[in-house]
Amino acid sequence: MPLSIATWNINSVRLRLPLVERLILDRAPDIICLQETKCPDELFPVERFHALGYRHVEVHGQKGYHGVATISRLPIQAVERRRFCEIADSRHLSVRFEAGGRSILLHNFYVPAGGDEPDPEINPKFRHKLDFVSEMNAIRAENGEDDGAILVGDLNIAPLEHDVWSHKQLLKVVSHTPVETEGFETMRKAGGWVDLMRHNVSPEQKIYTWWSYRAADWAASDRGRRLDHIWSSQSLVAGFRDVDILRDARGWERPSDHVPVIARFDLG
Known part of the structure; x- marks a missing residue:
């Protein structure tokens, strides 16, 4: 059975709904x-997705910030909307679905960005990010209840040297600091x-999924990072075939900074 799963930090689903429709x-x-x-759950554009053939929608949202949603052609069953670090942010949603005779658990994550200062002693946002990733140790690939598991999302860390445009220049920049990347890979x-x-x-090949809005010409500067996983x-x-990164989507009208x-x- 062919199966395709997309992950995308859309940066406001209502604002960029035409882009999601284009992807579909x-x-x-x-x-x-x-x-x-x-987007709060009650305002999520469920009917628009139903009209496009995605009859199964699970959301975990909040007004103005964060939020995750899993939209499917296949029947899905919500399993958990986990709270991390005792903070009521909408950053996780897991669902279960059947494919190829298997029961698969699918996690959808949005890890905190961590602010600008990579020092947990003076930046509570960075402390929160490190704690969040630490708590993700509880999310195990083999859980004994399913035939397999998949974890996707904007994890806001580029762990490897060639997941960023310049390993040397970004070692002190949040998303690629050693304390983040080492904890991430350990987890x-x-x-x-x-x-x-x-x-x-x-590992020697560059992979990017995010380009900053701050670049005057994102494609020419090509200072990207692999923040999506x-x-x-x-x-x-054994059933995995390939991954397609839709780089061109960064150049669509009113784009997200992720693709x-x-x-x-x-x-x-």
Whole structure:
């Protein structure tokens, strides 16, 4: 069974709904995981997605900030909307679905950005980010209840040297500091997660999913970072085919600063 899952920090789902519709018309992924929806649950544009053939929608949102949503052609069942660090932000949603005769648990995450100062002693936002990632150790790829698991989202950390435009220049910039990247990779490995975006791509090859709004010409400067991720349990790796990063979406009208990333599987 072919299966495609997209993840995208949309930076306001109502403002950029035409972009999501374009993604659907161009690529038609089976499941779309959105982050930073900035929309309370009761105002989420569910009917628009129903009209496009996505009859199954689960949301975890709040007014003006954060928020995640999982939109699917396949039936999905909400499992959990987890609170991290005892803060009532809408940053996680997990659902369960069936594909290829398997029960799969899908996590959709939006990790805190962490502010500008990479010092947890003086920047509570950075402290929160580190604590959040630490709590993600509890999210395990093999949980004994499902045949596999997938974790996607804007995780706001570019862990590897070639996940950023300049490893040397960004070592003291939030998203690529050693305390973040080391904790991130420790958490991923301890949870048994496989980094699918790097599974078939050499660590020496640059991969970006985000380009700052501050660049006058984002494409020419190409100062990107890989902040968006797709992981899976080892049990699904044999069925993994490839990942497509839709770089061109950064140049769409009124774009998000992130672009969609689509993973494809064959679970037959």
